[in-house]
Amino acid sequence: TMDNDLNHTDYTFGFDTAAGVALDAADRLLDTARSHRRILVLEVMGRHAGWVALHVGIAAGADWITLPEIPLDTQAMLSALRRKRERGKTWGLVVASEGTELPALDTDDVQLDAFGHASLSKRAVGEYLATEIEQSLGVETRSVTLGHVQRGGTPSLFDRVLGSRVGIKAADLVKEGDWGKMAAIQGTEVVGVDLELAAGTLKTVPVKFWEEAVSLINK
Ligand code: F6P
Numbered sequence: 228t229m230d231n232d233l234n235h236t237d238y239t240f241g242f243d244t245a246a247g248v249a250l251d252a253a254d255r256l257l258d259t260a261r262s263h264r265r266i267l268v269l270e271v272m273g274r275h276a277g278w279v280a281l282h283v284g285i286a287a288g289a290d291w292i293t294l295p296e297i298p299l300d301t302q303a304m305l306s307a308l309r310r311k312r313e314r315g316k317t318w319g320l321v322v323a324s325e326g327t328e329l330p331a332l333d334t335d336d337v338q339l340d341a342f343g344h345a346s347l348s349k350r351a352v353g354e355y356l357a358t359e360i361e362q363s364l365g366v367e368t369r370s371v372t373l374g375h376v377q378r379g380g381t382p383s384l385f386d387r388v389l390g391s392r393v394g395i396k397a398a399d400l401v402k403e404g405d406w407g408k409m410a411a412i413q414g415t416e417v418v419g420v421d422l423e424l425a426a427g428t429l430k431t432v433p434v435k436f437w438e439e440a441v442s443l444i445n446k
Pocket of ligand 1: 228229273274325347378
């Protein structure tokens with residue numbers, strides 16, 4: 228999965244490729260942000276885990292990142308954007324995870340997909356944040372929701388190697404009759420982990436990773 232939200236594996240194949248597509252989009256959006264002195268909000272996928280938004284935000288040098296795991300502090304985001312403008316930075320980029328909790332947005336009639344998951348793309352998190360930013364800062368702000376573009380394309384080198392290595396492990400587990408396992412990568416080691424452990428609970432972004440990102444962006 229591109230969400231990287233399985234436990235007991237450091238990465239899931241698809242994540243690096245999807246994050247790479249989103250980073251390319253972020254880099255391209257920064258050109259317009261700079262040329263038009265705007266703030267751009269890029270909404271990325273990831274469902275209820277913020278791994279894509281966290282990595283893309285750090286890599287793109289975003290001015291703010293919103294994650295499903297961290298309650299949105301709109302004032303802190305606006306203050307950071309305002310502070311940077313006061314220092315002369317005439318453009319800005321916010322990377323928003325589609326699963327960011329926005330109480331104002333979440334109503335009872337959230338649409339469910341065929342698997343019973345909340346369909347997050349309809350929540351328009353990026354649009355909501357762009358409106359908040361433009362109204363509060365008086366700066367032209369646009370939002371882009373990347374959507375399913377993130378899920379396709381040529382796999383990155385990392386994902387090609389990871390996919391090959393976990394594929395070998397999966398075949399070995401079958402040969403050994405070691406059923407009920409997922410091939411996982413831990414550090415550089417490829418191991419078999421119980422499916423229940425891997426998929427029983429979501430691997431979400433720990434607060435310490437958010438704090439690390441904030442130390443970079445909230446200056
Ligand atoms: O779980 C992978 C994923 O791409 C999520 O990041 C995204 O929210 C969801 O699937 C989209 O699902 P669908 O294709 O059903 O709209």
